[in-house]
Amino acid sequence: MIMNKSQLKTVIISGANGYFGKIAQKYFRNQGWDVIKACRDSDGDIQFDLDTPDIIAKTALEVPASLFIHAAAAHEVTCKQAPYQSIYQNVAGTRAALEFCLKNQIPKFVYISTFHVFGNPAGAIDEITPPVPANDYGLTNRLSEEYVELYNRQGKLKGMVIRPSNFFGTPAELDRCRRWTLTPLAFCRDAVEQKKIILRTPGYQQRNFVSILDLCRVIEAAVDRIDHFPLLHVAGPDTLSIRELAQCVQRMMKKHLHQDIELIIPAGNLLTHQFSYTSRYLADIYTPKDRIENSIAQLCIGLNKRRYQYAS
Incomplete structure (x- = not known):
């Protein structure tokens, strides 16, 4: 597929009205990207409801895009309160987002995961450390990661899993x-x-704490080299x-x-067992500073x- 100039700078952000999504919208617009909002709210550009993944997978775009950032998910509190619905939303929702990309010929996919896939870690944790989820939140994220890995192996698209540490940032809208x-x-x-x-x-x-803005900077810097970084840990200073x-x-x-x-x-x-969250590859891409x-x-x-x- 030949992409036009506008398409090269068009990103779709799922969960666009969420905590990460609102900050990410502003960041990518400020960097010259066209941003398409995918969310369940009426002000979204694309209707994206994790309770109806079959509809997500069949949705057709009116304009082309080159990057999909999947940040829509049931978070740790929701996973604890409504585990069955959260499993469906997170895992089926991720598969639907991947199918949406295939249907609309979006070549690159970034999944925002979490360090919680490691459950109760100890010692130094990096990209080759085997995940051992300890709850539904960690497990649903790990299963979603595996879907991205599967589509990568099958050559359907170029996918990257980002595992940030605890992220922070002033909410775009406090209310x-x-x-x-x-x-x-x-x-x-x-x-x-x-x-x-x-x-x-x-x-x-x-x-460890990393800013959402630094996370966005990492994504933007890594996306042109996505083949080399299918999995990336992002920790802050x-x-x-x-x-x-x-x-x-x-x-x-x-x-x-x-x-x-x-x-x-x-x-x-004092705790005798602590862990450090590190990356083998992040220094080659961007060093978070916030x-x-x-x-x-x-x-x-x-x-x-x-x-x-x-x-x-």
């Missing part, structure tokens, strides 16, 4: 964000609204324990808003401003 269960977002909202952050555990478990993350929010609230935040952290022993404390400051300021707007 429409539905991912307040994510730890960085939850801590910032609790700090602004409750003036305290309560941890359920001693918080010694470490997590900050690795913090959960208690260190809470302390970071506390510092940013004091520095930028001059507010004292109480931290309530139960006592407990620091989480800057995002925390921006989010706390935005939440505080919104709080006072509602109060007035």
